[in-house]
Structure formats: C-alpha cells, structure tokens
Amino acid sequence: ILRAETPEAIDLLHQQAESGKDMMRLMSDLIAYLRDLLVFKAKPDALKEDVDSDMQKSLASHAELIATDRLLELIDQFAAAEGRMKWAPNKKLHFEVAIIKAIHSLGQATLDEVIEKLGELRDGRARPPGAPAAEPIAAAGDRGGNKPKPQTASVTDPGYSAPRVAEKAVTVGAEKIWLQVLAKIPAKSFLRTLSDLVCPIGTDGRNFMLGHSPDDKSKVEALASVNNRRQLEGLLKEATRGDWSVKFVAKDGIPSKSTDATKPAESFKDDPLIQEAIELFNAQIKS
Known part of the structure; x- marks a missing residue:
C-alpha cells in the first residue's frame, strides 16, 4: 500500500482470504500495524519493548515511505472501512475497495500542498509548467551585453546592514503575531504542546514560517497534520485579519524543546492547591 502497488496488494489480500484468514481480523491487524507505525514515527524507542527486532526493522523501512499526516489519513480510512465491513x-469486497481508495489517496495532492503551490506561483517563486526558465546573469553577459561590474560593500556602506535590519523587523513582527496565536490556544491542550516546539522565524509572502530543531522533526510532523495546520491558520487569520499558509522549517541553531528540564522536587510545595490541602488536612510533606 505504501509503495502504491495496487495489483500486488490485491493479490496479497486474495491469498490471505483463500488461506482462511478472517477479513475482520486482517483489517484489525492492518490498523494496529499502522498505529504502531505512527507511534514509531513520533518516537522510535517507544515500541522497543513491545515488538521484536524484525518488526522494528519493518517499521523503520516503512516510516520512510509516508508522512505523518498521510498516515493519519490512512488510519481514518481503514477505520471507517472496518465499520462498514462489520x-x-x-467483507472482502469492502477490503478491496478500501485498499484501492487508500493507494489512490496517497497519490493525490493534499489541500495544503495545493495552497502552498498557489502561494509560490502568486509570489513568483515557482515556475508554471511550460514557462521558460530564467536565464542566468552570466549567460546574458556572455552574449556581448554589458557585464555587471563587481561591487564591494564595506562595513561603513549605508546599505550594508539594511537587509539584516529588515529581516529582524519581520522576525519581531512574526513573534508578536505568534504570541497572539498562542494566547488563543488552551494551555493544556495537545495543540499547545506541539505548538511550543516551534518558533516564528519570519514570513515569506503569505507563508508564515515556523522554525524548529531538526531533532524535533518527528513531533512537528504531527503539528503539520491537516487539522492542526487548519487550526493554526485560522488563528493567524483572527490575529492579523489576513490569510496565511503555515510552513514548517527545520533549522540548525534552534534548540530542541521536546524535553523540558525537570522541575526541582521542592517546587511543587509552592503550588497554591498543595498549600491549601496542607492547611485543610493539617498535613506535612515528608521527602
């Protein structure tokens, strides 16, 4: 399925059916494997004690074939098919249809991908099919035209620091917008936990750029799912009254935020609820 090999997948299903395999059990096993694959992509070590080494190798090879948001869609599709099969x-007919539909969906562009491509075309960063490629400046000079003169900039040149100042201003503006977005997300929600893994690094046209540590890539893929992106883009629209497309960028130099430092053991004693409980029950805390 992940390699989009429809005939082979259908043949394998027929082999399982002819050998007496129960279709409902097979569908349940498939969904369970996709769930393990999802967990493996988020945290490879999470299943170390639950599956053998051969299964871990299989999960590692399959994890490279599919993105997290696509995997979530597959699980939803097969779960819906399981409900219809019941x-x-x-049952085999519904299983066949589910496999064909799943492979077909993997080959389709998602709405987020279409919006991103349209944004690139609108901003002039992508070349439409059939359009002539941009000619390098060096090639134009070789045809006898006026060759551009090399220019050097010194530290005292007034325009030397202009790009950096502009970049800093854009970043500061993006940070201010992002703080407004975070304020609208419930503090203990799963979306807020994932959103804390990223930080704004600027804007590019209508793309709101969110940077993250390369070490957090597997967790950020969950934030990049269709539903989560739609929520973030909706909150950005509320904060700025403009349409944005969220884009995630792995960037060196950004510290990993997936593992927070453990709070000191004594710090929980200062919690107001703990203090109230101590007074109410006349209790003592012993270490």
Missing part, C-alpha cells in the same frame, strides 16, 4: 456480507 455488517457487510461480502
């Missing part, structure tokens, strides 16, 4: 007399 009361269907011809």
Whole structure:
C-alpha cells in the first residue's frame, strides 16, 4: 500500500482470504500495524519493548515511505472501512475497495500542498509548467551585453546592514503575531504542546514560517497534520485579519524543546492547591 502497488496488494489480500484468514481480523491487524507505525514515527524507542527486532526493522523501512499526516489519513480510512465491513456480507469486497481508495489517496495532492503551490506561483517563486526558465546573469553577459561590474560593500556602506535590519523587523513582527496565536490556544491542550516546539522565524509572502530543531522533526510532523495546520491558520487569520499558509522549517541553531528540564522536587510545595490541602488536612510533606 505504501509503495502504491495496487495489483500486488490485491493479490496479497486474495491469498490471505483463500488461506482462511478472517477479513475482520486482517483489517484489525492492518490498523494496529499502522498505529504502531505512527507511534514509531513520533518516537522510535517507544515500541522497543513491545515488538521484536524484525518488526522494528519493518517499521523503520516503512516510516520512510509516508508522512505523518498521510498516515493519519490512512488510519481514518481503514477505520471507517472496518465499520462498514462489520455488517457487510461480502467483507472482502469492502477490503478491496478500501485498499484501492487508500493507494489512490496517497497519490493525490493534499489541500495544503495545493495552497502552498498557489502561494509560490502568486509570489513568483515557482515556475508554471511550460514557462521558460530564467536565464542566468552570466549567460546574458556572455552574449556581448554589458557585464555587471563587481561591487564591494564595506562595513561603513549605508546599505550594508539594511537587509539584516529588515529581516529582524519581520522576525519581531512574526513573534508578536505568534504570541497572539498562542494566547488563543488552551494551555493544556495537545495543540499547545506541539505548538511550543516551534518558533516564528519570519514570513515569506503569505507563508508564515515556523522554525524548529531538526531533532524535533518527528513531533512537528504531527503539528503539520491537516487539522492542526487548519487550526493554526485560522488563528493567524483572527490575529492579523489576513490569510496565511503555515510552513514548517527545520533549522540548525534552534534548540530542541521536546524535553523540558525537570522541575526541582521542592517546587511543587509552592503550588497554591498543595498549600491549601496542607492547611485543610493539617498535613506535612515528608521527602
């Protein structure tokens, strides 16, 4: 399925059916494997004690074939198919349709990908099919035209620091917008936990750039799912009254935020609820 090999997938399903495999059990096993694959992509060590080494190698090879948001879509599709199969007399037929539909969906562009491409075309950063490629400046000079003179900039040149100043201003503006977005997300929600892994690094046209540590890539893929991106873009629209497309960028130099330092053991004693409980029950805390 992940390699989009439809005939081979259908043949394998027929082999399982002819050998007497229960279709409902096979569908349940498939969904369970996709769930393990999802967990493996988020945290490879999470299943170390639950599966053998051969299964871990299989998960590692399959994890490279599919993105997290696509994997979530597959699980949803097969879970819906499992519900239809439960009361269907011809369960194999529904299984076949589910496999074909899943492979077909993997080959389709997602709405986020379409919006991103449209944004690139609008900003002039992508070349439409059939459009002539931009000619390098060096090639134009070789045809006898006026060759550009090399220019040098010194530290005292007034324009030397202009790009850096502009870049800093854009970054500061993006940080201010991002703080407004975070303020609208419930502090203990899963979306907020994932959003804390990224930080704004600027804007590019209508793309709101969120940077993250390369070490957090697997967790940020969950934030990049269709539903989470849609929520973030909706909050950005509320904060700025403009349409944005969220883009995630792995960038060296950004510290990993997936593992927070453990708070000192004594710090919980200062919690107001703990203090109230101590007074109410006349209790003492012993270490």
